[in-house]
Amino acid sequence: MSSTETPDDAAASAGSRPDQALEARLQAIEAAARFHNVELDRDELRIPRGRMPEPAALVAWVRDGGLWARAVRMRFGQLLKVEVASPVILLLRDGSAAILTTADPARNIVWLKDPRAPSSDPPVPVDELRLSQVWGGETLLIRAQREITDENAPFSFLWVWGVVRKESKLLRDMFLGSFALALLTLVPPIIVMTTLDRVLTYRSVSTLALVGIFFAVALLYETILNYTRRKITYVVGARVDAKISLHVFKRMLRLPLDYFERQQAGEITYKVAQVNKIRDFMTGKMMSTMLDMVALVVLIPVIFVLQPTLAWITLVCAGLVALIIMAYMGPVSRAIGRWIAAETQKSSVLVETLHGIRTVKSLALEPQQRDLWDRRTATSVQLKLEASEISNWPQTLANPIEGVMSRGIVLIGALLAISSPGSVDPGTLIGFMMISGRVAAPLIGLARLMDDLQEVRLAVGFVQSVINQPPERANPAAGLRPKIEGGLSFNAVSYTYPGTKTRALDGVTFEVAPGTILGLVGKSGSGKSTIARLLQGITRDYEGFLKLDGNDLREVNLAHLRRNFGVVLQENFLFRGTIRENIIAGRPGLTLTDAVRAARLAAAEEFIERMPNGYETWIEEGSPNLSGGQRQRLAIARALIHDPRLLILDEATSALDPESESLVNANLTRIGKGRTMVIVSHRLASLTDCHQILVLDRGKVLDMAPHPVLLERCTVYRQLWLQQNRHLETPTPPRGGVPVLAQGD
Numbered sequence: 001m002s003s004t005e006t007p008d009d010a011a012a013s014a015g016s017r018p019d020q021a022l023e024a025r026l027q028a029i030e031a032a033a034r035f036h037n038v039e040l041d042r043d044e045l046r047i048p049r050g051r052m053p054e055p056a057a058l059v060a061w062v063r064d065g066g067l068w069a070r071a072v073r074m075r076f077g078q079l080l081k082v083e084v085a086s087p088v089i090l091l092l093r094d095g096s097a098a099i100l101t102t103a104d105p106a107r108n109i110v111w112l113k114d115p116r117a118p119s120s121d122p123p124v125p126v127d128e129l130r131l132s133q134v135w136g137g138e139t140l141l142i143r144a145q146r147e148i149t150d151e152n153a154p155f156s157f158l159w160v161w162g163v164v165r166k167e168s169k170l171l172r173d174m175f176l177g178s179f180a181l182a183l184l185t186l187v188p189p190i191i192v193m194t195t196l197d198r199v200l201t202y203r204s205v206s207t208l209a210l211v212g213i214f215f216a217v218a219l220l221y222e223t224i225l226n227y228t229r230r231k232i233t234y235v236v237g238a239r240v241d242a243k244i245s246l247h248v249f250k251r252m253l254r255l256p257l258d259y260f261e262r263q264q265a266g267e268i269t270y271k272v273a274q275v276n277k278i279r280d281f282m283t284g285k286m287m288s289t290m291l292d293m294v295a296l297v298v299l300i301p302v303i304f305v306l307q308p309t310l311a312w313i314t315l316v317c318a319g320l321v322a323l324i325i326m327a328y329m330g331p332v333s334r335a336i337g338r339w340i341a342a343e344t345q346k347s348s349v350l351v352e353t354l355h356g357i358r359t360v361k362s363l364a365l366e367p368q369q370r371d372l373w374d375r376r377t378a379t380s381v382q383l384k385l386e387a388s389e390i391s392n393w394p395q396t397l398a399n400p401i402e403g404v405m406s407r408g409i410v411l412i413g414a415l416l417a418i419s420s421p422g423s424v425d426p427g428t429l430i431g432f433m434m435i436s437g438r439v440a441a442p443l444i445g446l447a448r449l450m451d452d453l454q455e456v457r458l459a460v461g462f463v464q465s466v467i468n469q470p471p472e473r474a475n476p477a478a479g480l481r482p483k484i485e486g487g488l489s490f491n492a493v494s495y496t497y498p499g500t501k502t503r504a505l506d507g508v509t510f511e512v513a514p515g516t517i518l519g520l521v522g523k524s525g526s527g528k529s530t531i532a533r534l535l536q537g538i539t540r541d542y543e544g545f546l547k548l549d550g551n552d553l554r555e556v557n558l559a560h561l562r563r564n565f566g567v568v569l570q571e572n573f574l575f576r577g578t579i580r581e582n583i584i585a586g587r588p589g590l591t592l593t594d595a596v597r598a599a600r601l602a603a604a605e606e607f608i609e610r611m612p613n614g615y616e617t618w619i620e621e622g623s624p625n626l627s628g629g630q631r632q633r634l635a636i637a638r639a640l641i642h643d644p645r646l647l648i649l650d651e652a653t654s655a656l657d658p659e660s661e662s663l664v665n666a667n668l669t670r671i672g673k674g675r676t677m678v679i680v681s682h683r684l685a686s687l688t689d690c691h692q693i694l695v696l697d698r699g700k701v702l703d704m705a706p707h708p709v710l711l712e713r714c715t716v717y718r719q720l721w722l723q724q725n726r727h728l729e730t731p732t733p734p735r736g737g738v739p740v741l742a743q744g745d
């Protein structure tokens with residue numbers, strides 16, 4: 001197409017060929033992503049064959065690539081106003097797309113570029129009429145992700161407060177309501193004062209009636225306002241709760257795997273659950289105290305007008321109570337801290353026991369676990385008592401002062417009335433008592449709040465200790481997204497686990513071409529699983545170079561890497577759901593047909609079909625209705641479903657019975673077609689078909705060659721082989737003779 005053609009001409013010519021239109025649309029999006037230095041991977045765009053992708057699918061595709069994207073509907077007038085800092089993509093009616101490069105409001109035209117035209121071609125001007133013939137308003141906006149987003153902000157008290165504050169409209173309503181309520185609280189005292197002073201003194205029934213009506217109306221208002229205030233509090237609480245939960249969970253998922261390996265699950269659960277305490281505090285006590293403080297603005301001046309001396313006494317008493325509570329803040333929080341630490345320990349016993357309940361039962365470890373639980377509970381109860389003892393003191397000390405404030409004030413008022421007649425009349429005294437209670441409560445509440453704040457600070461600390469750990473990647477979107485073929489190259493790779501001295505891998509060097517089936521053998525602890533871990537990017541602080549198709553593995557985007565990998569371990573977790581759902585594992589765009597194909601490859605088809613409901617058979621958590629071997633084959637099918645370029649099987653077949661193992665093994669070559677496979681196995685017989693076998697010993701590479709060659713020249717391998725195959729007179733040569741080194745199929 002020549003550069004003089006306008007995009008609508010282009011669209012018209014492409015209209016008859018939907019494939020080309022789609023191609024243009026994808027190219028436009030790729031070009032926009034490339035503008036932000038992101039290479040999108042078509043494999044990640046899962047669209048039903050022959051169907052146009054929905055804009056939502058396109059948005060998801062771009063977002064997976066780590067960019068900000070949004071599908072919107074725009075009018076021509078809005079297009080003119082767009083500040084084109086990055087390309088804007090117009091999704092044309094025929095399924096293709098055009099890229100908006102500039103808008104010229106003065107001339108009422110926009111400049112568009114055809115994604116299929118060579119990049120040297122200049123954009124073409126298009127006016128509203130011509131554009132409206134091909135474009136219905138569907139637009140895709142793509143921008144670079146901002147570095148510091150809410151998601152990356154460290155968790156803190158202020159962060160939570162920020163979330164609460166975002167509900168500004170509701171909060172404002174709440175404060176206005178509280179202010180109105182504060183005014184209404186003045187009503188009962190005024191009524192009492194009036195009744196006492198006027199109604200009783202002058203015996204006026206009409207005043208009483210008026211006061212009654214006034215009272216009723218005020219009561220009604222107060223009820224409604226209180227209802228609304230509570231309701232708003234719930235709404236704010238629920239919204240804040242949802243936001244915080246989402247954030248915390250997302251952040252937790254971003255933590256590296258080795259963090260979870262180092263920490264007890266019970267401890268993490270307990271710590272993360274503390275976030276509820278923070279939210280409850282903020283939307284509950286803190287909020288209501290702050291709202292009550294609003295009332296002070298109204299009430300304090302009123303009590304000073306009523307009786308200054310008594311007002312001062314009230315304030316001084318409230319201040320004293322506050323001082324007492326503050327003085328005890330430190331010791332109380334330390335005691336609570338000790339108690340919470342004990343609680344954490346206690347809950348980790350519970351989690352551990354539940355987690356390992358099979359082992360506990362089968363080894364009859366119940367008494368030991370009960371004993372441990374007993375001891376931890378005793379410690380916890382003891383510390384809780386100590387903490388309560390300490391926090392009992394400030395309340396005890398404050399009690400008499402509060403008594404003086406609420407009841408003693410009558411005596412003092414009476415004394416004042418006697419000593420200087422006329423300064424206080426009975427109505428005023430009663431009214432004062434009623435109001436001063438409302439003044440003291442929030443002031444004391446504020447001090448108590450400080451007390452609670454200590455506990456909440458502790459909770460914040462707990463949540464922080466999990467959530468603010470460095471994530472796997474500071475920016476999950478960063479990194480290369482190369483097309484993965486499966487070529488592996490280790491160059492002097494060494495790795496030492498944190499906290500250990502010996503190297504788990506020591507100068508490992510080897511190379512395999514894409515499509516190789518690589519077996520890893522070696523004694524227990526020789527570093528086989530560690531190699532698998534490095535490949536998956538679980539640990540990235542190794543020495544040396546590890547390259548995937550020539551790209552440094554550390555530079556590759558983690559999500560992209562893992563999406564292109566399939567991993568099956570010795571123990572695999574199956575989620576609650578049907579067999580089909582477990583195989584598809586939530587990957588969009590996959591159907592039962594894909595699940596069946598994967599199951600067949602994993603030799604799982606045979607037993608699935610014998611299940612009562614076939615692929616729709618329900619699996620409970622922990623899959624009690626499946627045998628170990630069946631679970632394993634499902635896990636293999638799950639790993640195969642998205643046709644990974646690199647498949648890692650770490651002892652994946654060790655739980656299988658000889659029959660299903662040989663079924664899987666017979667399929668290995670088929671499974672391995674078109675991908676690189678790394679198979680760790682203790683049973684050497686299952687590795688004889690591998691193109692290459694890497695022999696590891698204490699983290700070092702001893703040799704790498706096909707089975708017959710190793711048998712000839714590698715002593716360790718021969719020993720291992722003979723140990724396992726003593727019953728065979730002569731080692732069996734692999735089927736099909738000597739495999740060719742690193743062949744592509």
Ligand SMILES: Nc1ncnc2c1ncn2[C@@H]1O[C@H](COP(=O)(O)OP(=O)(O)OP(=O)(O)O)[C@@H](O)[C@H]1O
Pocket residue numbers: 261497498500503504522523524525526527528529530531
């Ligand atoms: N999470 C870990 N923390 C500390 N050291 C570890 C950790 N995992 C493994 N190691 C150590 O690293 C070394 C290699 O372990 P690796 O799991 O790679 O062995 P392996 O060859 O897979 O053994 P096996 O055949 O028993 O699975 C071992 O000495 C082990 O003690």
Ligand SMILES: [Mg+2]
Pocket residue numbers: 528529530650
């Ligand atoms: Mg292992």
